[in-house]
Amino acid sequence: MKIRDACAPERPPVTCPSCGSGIEDSPACCYCGSATLPDRRVSEVRLALCSVPAFLAAAVLLALAAGSQTRVTRIADLTPDGAFDHFRVAGTVTAVKLFPSRYPASGQYTVWVSDGTDPGEDGRGLKVKIEGEVFSEIQGAGRLPEAGDEIDVEGTLHVGEGFKTLSVNTAPMVRTVKKRGEVR
Amino acid sequence: MDFSMILQCTWVAVAGMALAAVASLIPGLHIYNVIALTMVIVFTVEEVFAGVDPMVLTCFLVGLVVGFSMLFTISSQFFQPCDDSARYIMLPHEKFLFDRRGHEAVLLASVGSLVAILFIGIIIPIIGPHMGFVREILRPHLYWIIGAVIVFLLMTEWPKDPGTGPTVATRMFDGWGSILMGYLCFLLSSALGIFTFYRTTIPVDAAFQSLMPVFVGLFAIPSQLVTILAAVAYPKQHVARSVELYGEDVIRGSASGLLAGMFASMTPSMTPGPAMLLSGHATVTGGDRQFIIGGGAGRVMYYVGALLFFFMPGVFLRRGGAAINISLVFIPETEAQYYVITGLIALTGGLSFLLMFGYSRMVLWIASKVNYKLISAAGMAVMIGLVYHVTSWQGLVIMTAATFLGLIPNYWHTRRITLLSVLLVPMFLNMSGLGSDVARWLGFM
Numbered sequence: 001m002k003i004r005d006a007c008a009p010e011r012p013p014v015t016c017p018s019c020g021s022g023i024e025d026s027p028a029c030c031y032c033g034s035a036t037l038p039d040r041r042v043s044e045v046r047l048a049l050c051s052v053p054a055f056l057a058a059a060v061l062l063a064l065a066a067g068s069q070t071r072v073t074r075i076a077d078l079t080p081d082g083a084f085d086h087f088r089v090a091g092t093v094t095a096v097k098l099f100p101s102r103y104p105a106s107g108q109y110t111v112w113v114s115d116g117t118d119p120g121e122d123g124r125g126l127k128v129k130i131e132g133e134v135f136s137e138i139q140g141a142g143r144l145p146e147a148g149d150e151i152d153v154e155g156t157l158h159v160g161e162g163f164k165t166l167s168v169n170t171a172p173m174v175r176t177v178k179k180r181g182e183v184r
Numbered sequence: 185m186d187f188s189m190i191l192q193c194t195w196v197a198v199a200g201m202a203l204a205a206v207a208s209l210i211p212g213l214h215i216y217n218v219i220a221l222t223m224v225i226v227f228t229v230e231e232v233f234a235g236v237d238p239m240v241l242t243c244f245l246v247g248l249v250v251g252f253s254m255l256f257t258i259s260s261q262f263f264q265p266c267d268d269s270a271r272y273i274m275l276p277h278e279k280f281l282f283d284r285r286g287h288e289a290v291l292l293a294s295v296g297s298l299v300a301i302l303f304i305g306i307i308i309p310i311i312g313p314h315m316g317f318v319r320e321i322l323r324p325h326l327y328w329i330i331g332a333v334i335v336f337l338l339m340t341e342w343p344k345d346p347g348t349g350p351t352v353a354t355r356m357f358d359g360w361g362s363i364l365m366g367y368l369c370f371l372l373s374s375a376l377g378i379f380t381f382y383r384t385t386i387p388v389d390a391a392f393q394s395l396m397p398v399f400v401g402l403f404a405i406p407s408q409l410v411t412i413l414a415a416v417a418y419p420k421q422h423v424a425r426s427v428e429l430y431g432e433d434v435i436r437g438s439a440s441g442l443l444a445g446m447f448a449s450m451t452p453s454m455t456p457g458p459a460m461l462l463s464g465h466a467t468v469t470g471g472d473r474q475f476i477i478g479g480g481a482g483r484v485m486y487y488v489g490a491l492l493f494f495f496m497p498g499v500f501l502r503r504g505g506a507a508i509n510i511s512l513v514f515i516p517e518t519e520a521q522y523y524v525i526t527g528l529i530a531l532t533g534g535l536s537f538l539l540m541f542g543y544s545r546m547v548l549w550i551a552s553k554v555n556y557k558l559i560s561a562a563g564m565a566v567m568i569g570l571v572y573h574v575t576s577w578q579g580l581v582i583m584t585a586a587t588f589l590g591l592i593p594n595y596w597h598t599r600r601i602t603l604l605s606v607l608l609v610p611m612f613l614n615m616s617g618l619g620s621d622v623a624r625w626l627g628f629m
Contacts, residue, residue: 016422017424017425017426018283018285018288018422018424018427018428019283019284019285019422019424020284020422020424021284021422031283032283032284032285034285034288034428035428038426040428040430041426041427041428041429042426042427042429043425043426044291044425044426044427044541047291047294047295047427048537048538048541050295050298051298051534051537051538052534053302053305053306054298054301054302054305054530054531054533054534054537055530055531055534057302057305057306057527057530058305058527058528058530058531058534059527060527061305061309061523061524061526061527061530062190062194062523062524062527062528062531064523064527065185065190065520065521065523065524065527066185066187066190066520068185068518068519068520068523069520070518070519070520085497085498086497086517086518154517154518155517156517169515169517170238170515170517173517
């Protein structure tokens, strides 16, 4: 038992910062065992400040997204090493072919694009496939590329022995830069 | 990418995070259940969403996942106290609750979650280009890695009885009872998993959610039932304005959690539970604080990291329910999309962390006003309704069977981790080329 000096000033009751139990002025709580000294504890304000790097990272990443564009690749550089990767090519449409379907959203539109670096297997350039809902969406918007148009297109590369095809996955990835005969 | 598009994505991601905060109030509800409901709504009123860019919907789901992975354990912390008559092990965060330190446990878990968010927002974009290489190295070995995890789970089952029975036979029964029931759980869950993979009765239009009733039945409903039947009252909680925390705890706990999260997000059928068990052994973490911090880091790294790999150029790893559901409406393509998703993860992660301080106090206030048994009963009703809505009565039948299975660990004091064989075993069998043979042998084909 501690004997206190009756003349000593009354000290405020000390509570454990972790569990709130009333404790003597001690470096560790006798109820929950946690350290009570301020230098062994981190305040909520300091914890909250630790989230600042997350917001900075978010700002940097969103800025990168705003300035990021897929690099245009020459058709000749599309090799089997890049199979199933995402590529962007730009060139002139040399030919188109429509495979209509009796079922909605299942048609297929194929365009051949040439940038002058690779004539392709039949001399028409790279085969670009626009299928299904993507085809329907582009057709609905009246944006289907035609022969002679200059286009900028992105998609997944399928390449192997004797074939090289770019499959368009979403409608915004087909962009017509200049219509045939259009003067800029 | 257009600035207006980025702005739109940001708003919807924050809205997703806000919805996650509301959904997180329901203890036991899983984020994938919320995503399933979202997808059902999207498909039901498809014409409403016809004009919405899939990227916008994706960002909403990303915000939902991040918010939920940061906040959903808070309601469990205060609404699901551990009744030691139904559980053999009291985990550190439950111990904190009974020491009046529930809020402090929330703070510690959130520190781990924040470390995972910082890792995803700062480190992953730097090491990201190499993740495809790691994936290629791991790919041919995944089946035996999963097999080794299964062996580890079975090996680490131990007799949970003090051995005080009056006779040798009683002591043998007490000792082996829990172990054998653990193995029984393993076998039955494996059979249920193979059934789900090969001959599920879920209607075709809800087939993408065939695992939902299984998981709700195995894990969510039993924990709610045990909470409703619980006979414990936890002491009035103290809202700590500071937390006992050391650099070593943050580093070792987070390292263990990040390792577990990375492993779980790269390995099919792996979840944070077994991954944490493995990484805890591997990194020799010790102490309650490191355990809680590791749990927070591992959970976020798994749920959010696995989702991020889906968007990562050169990786496009479709792992986890969130990525699988998002892949129904969105195909990731460009680096710009990847940066937007990563940026929004960092943003909503940071916001969720700040929200946590008030959210924990609010949940604590609710817990002081409303009986936690009522909250669990309401949560259970919501989940049963959700299962019925998404998977019809067939889902309810599967959920009921899974619930009986999920209650075995509570009655026999075995670990619930063996129930995860519902995913691990079918995945191991399929990846090793034996899946269809075993399914045929069991009469499921």
